Amino acid sequence: MAGGGSTAKSNSTTSVRIVVAGDHGTGKSSLIITAAAEAFPANVPPVLPPTRLPEDMFPDRVPVTVIDTSSSLENRGKLADELKRADAVVLTYACDQPSTLERLSTFWLPELRRLEVKVPVIVAGCKLDLRDEQQAVSLEQVMSPIMQQFREIETCIECSAYKHIQIPEVFYYAQKAVLHPTAPLFDQEAQTLKPRCVRALKRIFILCDHDRDGALSDAELNDFQVKCFNAPLQPSEIVGVKRVVQEKLPEGVHENGLTLTGFLFLHALFIEKGRLETTWTVLRKFGYNNDIRLDDDQLLPPIKRTPDQSVELTSEAVEFLRGVFSLFDIDGDGALNAHELEDVFSTAPESPWTEAPYASAAEKNALGGLSLDGFLAEWALMTLLDPVLSVENLIYIGYAGDPSSAVRVTRRRRVDRKKQHSDRNVFQCFVFGPKEAGKSSLLHSFVGRQFSEVYTPTIEERYTVNIVDQPGGTKKTLILREIPEDSIGKFLIHKDALATCDIAVFVHDSSNESSWIRATELLVQVASHGESTGYEVPCLIVAAKDDLDPYPTAIQDSTRVSQDMGIEAPIPISAKLGDFNNIFRRIVRAAEHPHLSIPETEAGKTRKQYHRLLNRSLMVVSVGAAVAIVGLAAYRVYATRKNASSS
Structure with missing residues (x-):
C-alpha cells in the first residue's frame, strides 16, 4: 500500500x-x-x-x-x-x-x-x-x-x-x-471518494481479505502490494502504513490488521496528495476501466442466439445466489430489507434494481423485504432481459466461476413446439387487453399487491415476476409483461415481436361487451402476426372482473370464439375477490406445452387448407409417377426376357 x-x-x-x-x-x-x-x-x-x-x-x-x-x-x-x-x-x-x-x-x-x-x-x-x-x-x-x-x-x-x-x-x-483522471474517483467539492470508487475498493478489499475476518493482515497486505505494484512491503513499511492510518483514524486498524475503513482512508489520502496513479493502478490490476466498471474482457462475451432463444441462470449460479441471500439476511427473517439488499450490491457500481423494470417487479413482504423467491425471480428477470448485465453484477457480488458458467441459452421455441414440450425454467408471458380490462390488477396480484379500485392507465410496458409452484414440487419462474393497448400496433411492426414470448394472455372485462370485442380483435391481430412470421405462441383468454355480472351474450360469444380458434375457453378471475382460478399455474402449464393452445385465424385455416390441397395433389402426381416408373421397369424386364428367349 x-x-x-x-x-x-x-x-x-x-x-x-x-x-x-x-x-x-x-x-x-x-x-x-x-x-x-x-x-x-x-x-x-x-x-x-x-x-x-x-x-x-x-x-x-x-x-x-x-x-x-x-x-x-x-x-x-x-x-x-x-x-x-x-x-x-x-x-x-x-x-x-x-x-x-x-x-x-x-x-x-x-x-x-x-x-x-x-x-x-x-x-x-x-x-x-x-x-x-x-x-x-x-x-x-x-x-x-x-x-x-x-x-x-x-x-x-x-x-x-x-x-x-x-x-x-x-x-x-x-x-x-x-x-489517472480525478473525476471518477474523487468529489473535489465534498473532498470525499465518490460512491462508485468506494464500491470498487470495497470489492477489492473483500477479494484480498482471504480469511474473511474483515481486516487485511500483514501477509494479506503484502500479497496485495505484490499483485498491484510487483514489489513486497518491508515489515517497517507495513508498520508505517498502519501507524499513519491509526493516528488519523483509530478504527482504521484493529488487532487483525487494516480494516475496510482504513483501506478507504489510505486511498483518499493518496488522492488528496495528488497520487491518483496509486489508486488507478490498484483499480486496473483488478480489471476496472475509467468508468470504474469491470472491463469487457472480465465479463460475459456476447451471446450468440436466435430471437426465439432466451438466457437463464444455471443451477450453479442459482446456488451461489441462495448462498448470497443467506449471507446478507442478517436478521434471519427470510427476507432482505432495503438496507440488506443495498449491502448485497455494495460492491457493484450501483444497485441494478432501483429503476424500472426491476424496481417494483418482484413480491415484497409487508415490511418491504424481498423473499428468497423474490430475490431469485429478480435475477431471472435481469438475466432474461440483459444477460451481460446480470453476469456482470454476479461477478461484482462475488461469483468467482467462469462468467459463461453462470448462464445457459435455451432451446429454440419452434423446436420446443415440434418436441411438444419446453424445458425452460423461466417463461415470459405477454399480457394484452383493452384499457380498464384488468391487466394491471393481474400483474399486481401476481406479486401479492392489494387490489385497488382506482384506475391508473398503463403508459409504458411493465413487468412483474414470481416463482410458481407446480404440481410435483417443481418451481418455474414466470414473467408477466404488460403491453399497453396504445402501443400494440407499434409493437407488432417488428417481425421478431413475438419471438421472446412463451405464452400470450388476453384480458377482458367480462361485464363489458366492447372490452370482449376489443380483446378478440387483439387476439386475432397477435395470432395473425405469429402465423405470418413463424412465431406462433400459445394463447389464453382471461375473463377478468368475474365479481361483476357478465354481459348478456358473454358465454355464447366466448364459447364460439374459443372453439373457432381452437383454444381453451376464457378463464374467469376476480382480482377484487382474490379468486384467480389457478391462473398462474395454468399459464405456466400452457407455456410448458407450446404446441397446444395456439389459436388459428380464418386466414391461417385457409392457408393450411391450401397447403393441404397442394400437398394432396403433389402426392397424387407422385403416386402416378411411381406407377409409371414401375410399369416402365416391368416392361423393360419383360422385353429383355423376350429377346433372350427368342435368341
Whole structure:
C-alpha cells in the first residue's frame, strides 16, 4: 500500500491525444516545440503539424501526440474538430497579457462546453519570464474562482518556454489527467471518494481479505502490494502504513490488521496528495476501466442466439445466489430489507434494481423485504432481459466461476413446439387487453399487491415476476409483461415481436361487451402476426372482473370464439375477490406445452387448407409417377426376357 511509481495505464488507452488551444500569441507553438525538442525555437511556424513527444518522457510510457491549433476565425471549424477528438485540452494564456487570462472564462471554457468537449482541461500560463513581477498575484488567487466555475479544469500551471520552466510538466499533467483522471474517483467539492470508487475498493478489499475476518493482515497486505505494484512491503513499511492510518483514524486498524475503513482512508489520502496513479493502478490490476466498471474482457462475451432463444441462470449460479441471500439476511427473517439488499450490491457500481423494470417487479413482504423467491425471480428477470448485465453484477457480488458458467441459452421455441414440450425454467408471458380490462390488477396480484379500485392507465410496458409452484414440487419462474393497448400496433411492426414470448394472455372485462370485442380483435391481430412470421405462441383468454355480472351474450360469444380458434375457453378471475382460478399455474402449464393452445385465424385455416390441397395433389402426381416408373421397369424386364428367349 506504499504505492510507488506506477506503470499502469487504462486498459483501453494506448495513446493520448492532447490538443493545445488559446488566443493568438499566447505561446502555444513555442510550448510544444520546447517540450518535444528540449530547446526554445528561434523561428516558430504559425501552426505546427501533429507532434509526438518522446515515449520515455513520462513514467507511464504511453505515446503522447500534441496537436497545435490556430485561433483565427477562418480556422474555427478545424479547431472545433480537433477539440472534439481530444483526450485532454491544454488552454494557454500569456502571463504578460491579462486579457488572455480573462478570455479563458469568457470564451474558451464556455466554447468547450458548447462543443460538448468533456475531457480534462489543463490551464497553462505561458511566458512566465515576461510577467511584470510588480503586479504579480499568486496563481491560486487568480485561478480559484475560475476553477470553482469550471470543474473540468484539472490543473493550473505557469511555465516559460524561453527559460525552460515547467514545460514537460504541462504535458505530464495533461497525460496524467487522461490516464489517472480525478473525476471518477474523487468529489473535489465534498473532498470525499465518490460512491462508485468506494464500491470498487470495497470489492477489492473483500477479494484480498482471504480469511474473511474483515481486516487485511500483514501477509494479506503484502500479497496485495505484490499483485498491484510487483514489489513486497518491508515489515517497517507495513508498520508505517498502519501507524499513519491509526493516528488519523483509530478504527482504521484493529488487532487483525487494516480494516475496510482504513483501506478507504489510505486511498483518499493518496488522492488528496495528488497520487491518483496509486489508486488507478490498484483499480486496473483488478480489471476496472475509467468508468470504474469491470472491463469487457472480465465479463460475459456476447451471446450468440436466435430471437426465439432466451438466457437463464444455471443451477450453479442459482446456488451461489441462495448462498448470497443467506449471507446478507442478517436478521434471519427470510427476507432482505432495503438496507440488506443495498449491502448485497455494495460492491457493484450501483444497485441494478432501483429503476424500472426491476424496481417494483418482484413480491415484497409487508415490511418491504424481498423473499428468497423474490430475490431469485429478480435475477431471472435481469438475466432474461440483459444477460451481460446480470453476469456482470454476479461477478461484482462475488461469483468467482467462469462468467459463461453462470448462464445457459435455451432451446429454440419452434423446436420446443415440434418436441411438444419446453424445458425452460423461466417463461415470459405477454399480457394484452383493452384499457380498464384488468391487466394491471393481474400483474399486481401476481406479486401479492392489494387490489385497488382506482384506475391508473398503463403508459409504458411493465413487468412483474414470481416463482410458481407446480404440481410435483417443481418451481418455474414466470414473467408477466404488460403491453399497453396504445402501443400494440407499434409493437407488432417488428417481425421478431413475438419471438421472446412463451405464452400470450388476453384480458377482458367480462361485464363489458366492447372490452370482449376489443380483446378478440387483439387476439386475432397477435395470432395473425405469429402465423405470418413463424412465431406462433400459445394463447389464453382471461375473463377478468368475474365479481361483476357478465354481459348478456358473454358465454355464447366466448364459447364460439374459443372453439373457432381452437383454444381453451376464457378463464374467469376476480382480482377484487382474490379468486384467480389457478391462473398462474395454468399459464405456466400452457407455456410448458407450446404446441397446444395456439389459436388459428380464418386466414391461417385457409392457408393450411391450401397447403393441404397442394400437398394432396403433389402426392397424387407422385403416386402416378411411381406407377409409371414401375410399369416402365416391368416392361423393360419383360422385353429383355423376350429377346433372350427368342435368341
